[in-house]
Amino acid sequence: MKNDSTPITKSRGPAEHEVRAQIVAAATEHFSHFGYEKTTVSDLARVIGYSKAYIYKFFESKQSIGEMICGNCLREIEAEVSAAIGQSDQPPEQLRRMFKACTEASLRLFFRDRKLYEIAASAATERWQTVIVYEANIQRLLREVLQAGRLSGDFERKTPLDETTMAIYLVMRPYLNPLLLQYSFDYTEDAPVQLSNLVLRSLSP
Amino acid sequence: MKNDSTPITKSRGPAEHEVRAQIVAAATEHFSHFGYEKTTVSDLARVIGYSKAYIYKFFESKQSIGEMICGNCLREIEAEVSAAIGQSDQPPEQLRRMFKACTEASLRLFFRDRKLYEIAASAATERWQTVIVYEANIQRLLREVLQAGRLSGDFERKTPLDETTMAIYLVMRPYLNPLLLQYSFDYTEDAPVQLSNLVLRSLSP
Numbered sequence: 001m002k003n004d005s006t007p008i009t010k011s012r013g014p015a016e017h018e019v020r021a022q023i024v025a026a027a028t029e030h031f032s033h034f035g036y037e038k039t040t041v042s043d044l045a046r047v048i049g050y051s052k053a054y055i056y057k058f059f060e061s062k063q064s065i066g067e068m069i070c071g072n073c074l075r076e077i078e079a080e081v082s083a084a085i086g087q088s089d090q091p092p093e094q095l096r097r098m099f100k101a102c103t104e105a106s107l108r109l110f111f112r113d114r115k116l117y118e119i120a121a122s123a124a125t126e127r128w129q130t131v132i133v134y135e136a137n138i139q140r141l142l143r144e145v146l147q148a149g150r151l152s153g154d155f156e157r158k159t160p161l162d163e164t165t166m167a168i169y170l171v172m173r174p175y176l177n178p179l180l181l182q183y184s185f186d187y188t189e190d191a192p193v194q195l196s197n198l199v200l201r202s203l204s205p
Numbered sequence: 206m207k208n209d210s211t212p213i214t215k216s217r218g219p220a221e222h223e224v225r226a227q228i229v230a231a232a233t234e235h236f237s238h239f240g241y242e243k244t245t246v247s248d249l250a251r252v253i254g255y256s257k258a259y260i261y262k263f264f265e266s267k268q269s270i271g272e273m274i275c276g277n278c279l280r281e282i283e284a285e286v287s288a289a290i291g292q293s294d295q296p297p298e299q300l301r302r303m304f305k306a307c308t309e310a311s312l313r314l315f316f317r318d319r320k321l322y323e324i325a326a327s328a329a330t331e332r333w334q335t336v337i338v339y340e341a342n343i344q345r346l347l348r349e350v351l352q353a354g355r356l357s358g359d360f361e362r363k364t365p366l367d368e369t370t371m372a373i374y375l376v377m378r379p380y381l382n383p384l385l386l387q388y389s390f391d392y393t394e395d396a397p398v399q400l401s402n403l404v405l406r407s408l409s410p
Contacts, residue, residue, distance in 0.1 A: 124388075156406075159402075159406070164403075166399060167399040167400060167402065167403040168403070170392060170400055171376055171400070171403070173379065173389075173392075174378065174379050174385060177388065179388040180379060180385050180388055180389075183329075183382065183384040184385075187375060187378075191375050194368065194371060194372040194375060195372060195375055197364075197368070197372065198369075198372040198373070198376070198404070198407045199407070201361075201364070201406075201407040201408075202403045202404070202406040203406075
């Protein structure tokens with residue numbers, strides 16, 4: 001468990017933040033061309049023009065850099081999903097929009113550049129901290145929509161909220177998780193609508 | 206599109222059937238130790254003690270042998286799912302059993318031997334004919350359970366049957382398709398029950 005905002009060495013003031021951002025930007029660019037798996041910290045050092053030791057002052061491993069890139073990407077998806085929910089005040093419509101936004105944002109952010117998919121795939125396979133936080137946040141957003149729908153009378157209240165949340169999360173998972181999504185391209189057009197309809201039928205009071 | 210029961214050359218009587226079975230048995234054994242991707246028809250010929258040309262009289266490619274092995278495996282899953290459905294005459298219970306049997310049979314048959322998983326993965330990725338037939342058969346079994354439930358009054362009848370069938374199939378897909386199932390191991394214990402519950406709520410009249 002790492003905390004990306006904790007400096008490895010003693011604080012250096014604002015310059016540290018800038019150097020980290022510069023490393024992340026250069027790494028994102030390099031990974032997108034040459035792939036995350038094949039790139040080493042030495043490769044990054046050479047490209048950026050820093051020594052390997054200097055990079056290690058800011059990131060303890062290649063994975064730390066990958067975690068920051070991945071975290072940025074996952075936070076972007078989360079923000080889009082949150083914004084999509086915010087576009088309606090009707091819980092059933094919020095759920096539809098959530099499903100659609102999850103699928104579209106994941107498709108775009110994980111696959112717009114095949115090489116960046118590799119980072120997301122490593123993160124999902126190895127269950128990086130950023131992924132665990134992200135999944136918890138998506139589940140929290142889902143739970144909030146369900147809770148709102150229970151209060152408004154749109155959704156049934158008999159089933160325990162935790163059970164409903166988890167079951168619907170499992171229905172969404174193939175369109176959220178990059179490892180499953182790569183094998184679900186044939187369904188990304190229709191599945192969000194078909195599955196939202198099924199889920200909404202399951203929620204009817 | 207191939208038909209495995211059609212001889213490539215002119216009919217040779219019962220001996221042909223035996224030779225094909227012998228090749229398939231030896232190939233299954235060999236693939237399970239050395240992997241499907243890495244094995245060539247020359248490797249198989251050497252192991253079985255036939256010439257490569259002789260094997261090509263019975264199978265036009267390695268994939269033809271793989272298709273027969275995969276087809277046997279998929280038919281076994283199908284038979285188990287069908288038997289599970291047959292153990293109850295109540296459509297809701299049939300649906301639960303179907304979900305459970307799909308997951309358990311797929312887990313056992315695709316993953317009991319990691320090397321045989323490779324064939325199933327190739328088949329699913331390249332959408333071999335056996336896979337297309339298998340998916341259609343599972344969807345047919347599902348549709349029959351849904352139809353029976355509509356007749357018995359257990360399931361709602363407003364949603365078009367095709368739409369309901371496809372949506373529930375999509376819910377089951379991560380536990381049926383070997384490519385998705387490999388990333389769903391954490392959920393195979395609880396998901397069949399949680400998702401059956403959700404699906405049954407969605408079907409309530």
